[in-house]
Amino acid sequence: MALDNSDIKRIAHLARIEISDAEADKTLTKLSGILTLIEQMQAVDTTGITPMSHSQDVVQRLRDDVVTAANQRETFQANSPAVENGLYLVPKVIE
């Protein structure tokens, strides 16, 4: 799969990363290299192998459904740039 500069810009935008044209060029080379490597790996026959979703071969432990978190709103909001009536304030978002 061949990438071009506009793909890099788009991926950067999706991740909200600001990227200059020079950085985009460099990233394009690196990312294309990774994709080439993946293409080579595609040649390996993986029939019958369960796809790995985690590097550790263990399963999820579960938590009992019991309230353990206390209200720490004051502490958390002390770090927030703007609060009002207990709400975190952000620039207006309206769909």
Next chain:
Amino acid sequence: MEWEVVIGLETHTQLKTKTKIFSGASTAYGAEPNTQACEVSIALPGVLPVLNKEAVQCAIKFGLAIDAEIAPRSVFARKNYFYPDLPKGYQISQFELPVVGKGKVTIQVPAVGKNEAYEKVINITRAHLEEDAGKSVHGALEGMSGIDLNRAGTPLLEIVTEPDMRSAAEAVAYAKKLHELVQWIGICDGNMQEGSFRCDVNVSVRPKGTTELGTRREIKNLNSFKFMQQAIAYETQWQIDTLEDGGKIQQATVLFNPDTGETRAMRSKEEANDYRYFPDPDLLPLEITEADKAAVRAEMSELPEAMKARFESEYALSAYDASTLTSSKEVADYFERVIHAGGDAKLAANWVMGGVTAKLNAEDKSIADSPIDAAALAQLIRRIADGTISNNAAKQVFEAMWSGESDVDAIIEAKGLKQVSDTGAIEAMIDEVLSANQSMVEEFKAGKEKAFNALVGQIMKASKGTANPAQVNVILKEKLSK
């Protein structure tokens, strides 16, 4: 051209857990903003999600209830997008390997006009666990939005159907059935006002007889069955009109405006659908064993379909009666309590579906608030079955019980409603009426059949409705034929 509408639903059901899906913060509704938003809910750096056992059990219950494949191994994935009510920048959901796979829900579509009622099987594609986002509050301060993260991390089960529905009526019937089912199995409180049960409806149209799916538009966040019906009707007509005018349907997300009854496309978020899902490295695969499933199954009460079949065979009820009585767990349980307290099944069915339901509807109450408990209704029914009171008298007793009197026998006594079945007493009453209504007797003897009913009416009136009508008929016939 004749058109066919094709509908699929995605329903977000909020699971009835005490805490969030990945943290020990409370999920109680209506708390002060951000007082139930712990460090995981607000996504402080370094925090880790720990999966709630109860949420997993809810998913298993649902899978068992729709006879679905429950994945022995399922995986949580990150769905990436930026929005202020999603502080991590991703929602933890499930993508490739959901916890619940293919299943089935049977719906009852009610009769409309000339169209008869029918049943239909709706295929469920999948159901997956995920976390809810927070809430944005607008208008608190000029140019700003307020963010409340109390809801962030609330466990949801998103239930997705195949595009199997062919009318707004079918979509609403499915949504209602699912709404009953999740409450029946106790995984969701079903409160639509509070957003515990929200539906996204995918609608497309195609020329009738073709099999290719048209381009769909998704109506988001419908939280009432009435709005769902209206939104689908409007959207369907809009798509047909657009196509007939030579236009094309663009895939879009639309919102329904209850004030105008119209659907309108949301301003499309730029690149909104590129979620770049990948397995969440913070969570290990979820394993569900046969033993886990068996343990959950053992705790579950009888499912509505099974109970309906049992009501038909055990109590000899019609399919319609059995279906009505199992439309909610509370009603079904109440009905069975009446029977266990000694009430005849057919009478119990009639009284629960008739008198009790009518009263509850009129007063907008649920059966849990019924002033007549199951034991009291059973007592009333026993008095009808053993001939102590007639059906008509029972209605008066029922009214008295509804307004707070409790002892059935005391009410019957006080109101003098006891049915007279003593032949001697009835004969005496009949003789009295006959001698007072000689003209009617002669009319009857002259061949006027109607006069007989008029006489019965007079006798019942004289007895204040307490004479056993069957006996009155027999004795009167005897006397007149002499």
